[in-house]
Amino acid sequence: MEEIRKIIHIDMDAFYASIEQRDNKKLKGKPVIVGGDPHSRGVVATCSYEARKYGIHSAMPSSVAYKRCPYAYFIWPRFDVYKKVSRQIRDIFYRYTDLVEPISLDEAYLDVTNNKKGIKYATQVAKMIKDDILRETGLTSSAGVSYNKFLAKIASDYNKPNGLKVITPEDKQEFLDTLPINKFHGIGNVTERKLRNLGVNNGYDLRQLSINQLESIFKNRGYVFYQLARGVDDRKVEPYRERKSVGSETTLSSNLDMNDEEVLDILSEICEDVSNRLKHSNKVGKTITLKVKYDDFTKITRSISLEHPIYKAEDIRTSVYNLVKNLESNKGKIRLLGVTVSNLLENEKNLTHITIFEYLDYIKESTKQ
Numbered sequence: 471m472e473e474i475r476k477i478i479h480i481d482m483d484a485f486y487a488s489i490e491q492r493d494n495k496k497l498k499g500k501p502v503i504v505g506g507d508p509h510s511r512g513v514v515a516t517c518s519y520e521a522r523k524y525g526i527h528s529a530m531p532s533s534v535a536y537k538r539c540p541y542a543y544f545i546w547p548r549f550d551v552y553k554k555v556s557r558q559i560r561d562i563f564y565r566y567t568d569l570v571e572p573i574s575l576d577e578a579y580l581d582v583t584n585n586k587k588g589i590k591y592a593t594q595v596a597k598m599i600k601d602d603i604l605r606e607t608g609l610t611s612s613a614g615v616s617y618n619k620f621l622a623k624i625a626s627d628y629n630k631p632n633g634l635k636v637i638t639p640e641d642k643q644e645f646l647d648t649l650p651i652n653k654f655h656g657i658g659n660v661t662e663r664k665l666r667n668l669g670v671n672n673g674y675d676l677r678q679l680s681i682n683q684l685e686s687i688f689k690n691r692g693y694v695f696y697q698l699a700r701g702v703d704d705r706k707v708e709p710y711r712e713r714k715s716v717g718s719e720t721t722l723s724s725n726l727d728m729n730d731e732e733v734l735d736i737l738s739e740i741c742e743d744v745s746n747r748l749k750h751s752n753k754v755g756k757t758i759t760l761k762v763k764y765d766d767f768t769k770i771t772r773s774i775s776l777e778h779p780i781y782k783a784e785d786i787r788t789s790v791y792n793l794v795k796n797l798e799s800n801k802g803k804i805r806l807l808g809v810t811v812s813n814l815l816e817n818e819k820n821l822t823h824i825t826i827f828e829y830l831d832y833i834k835e836s837t838k839q
């Protein structure tokens with residue numbers, strides 16, 4: 471029989487807001503909203519539990535939050551501080567296991583089946599991690615302990631804040647049967663409505679549907695729901711690996727000479743793509759590399775390192791065109807072109823001049839790190 475895994479999901483409680491309350495005594499016990507200005511088109515990133523009592527929640531427009539609680543403290547996010555704390559927490563996780571999968575700045579899955587301390591019970595590991603976090607950062611967290619990711623995540627949400635909940639293989643079914651349908655992983659508003667129309671309101675109802683019924687309604691996802699209702703989730707905890715470079719390449723539909731004007735157009739498109747990918751991962755880079763493959767399958771790469779990091783398509787293009795100029799033009803027909811940006815750094819955006827949409831993107835991206 472396969473070994474039963476020990477998975478922990480750790481989720482910090484009202485992370486950004488708790489840090490603000492920690493760092494500023496007058497905010498303790500008060501409704502605190504971290505996010506955009508209430509008199510602009512900003513949104514709530516996180517709010518304290520005191521603010522949640524007014525029905526305020528993340529992604530709500532700050533102006534709406536203001537109407538619900540005009541006395542709340544509105545705080546502009548300090549992402550540099552949140553990231554620092556996030557790193558501190560991650561270092562605590564690594565004392566226990568290298569199998570750490572961060573989901574956002576304040577949330578991670580840990581596989582502690584074979585933990586570094588040789589502790590037998592995952593619940594004990596979770597308790598120790600929570601204690602370490604509180605002692606070293608002054609912040610509370612909630613932990614869910616189970617034998618897979620889905621159940622561990624559900625468990626961490628169970629009695630927040632400062633919660634610790636275990637779901638064992640023995641009590642999983644009872645737990646799942648009473649679980650509201652919208653709490654199941656991957657069930658959004660649309661799917662929830664569909665299921666409720668079918669009279670499916672909780673895990674027990676979901677378990678009454680056959681695999682054929684589920685697949686005819688939800689295609690491939692039907693199988694996932696079938697498994698979740700039975701507490702089956704085989705997804706592994708995937709440890710985070712830092713991105714070392716961002717690149718893109720294109721195999722040409724017909725082979726070209728380096729002198730053909732089309733080459734520059736294709737490279738320009740590739741630069742555009744690389745730039746988008748950099749923006750998406752919120753990175754900037756200092757080293758630009760051009761890769762060329764010829765029809766005899768020989769390959770060359772040429773790099774340039776800049777003093778200042780870049781991410782804009784036009785800047786990458788300028789560097790790439792310079793690299794092209796210095797290539798020998800008579801090496802043969804080209805069959806593939808690629809551009810890579812490496813030597814990456816975090817893109818420190820000026821948050822005071824961005825729109826609501828960029829702001830939302832920024833929150834989304836920075837929580838991915």
Ligand SMILES: [Mg+2]
Binds near residue numbers: 481482483485576
């Ligand atoms: Mg959280």
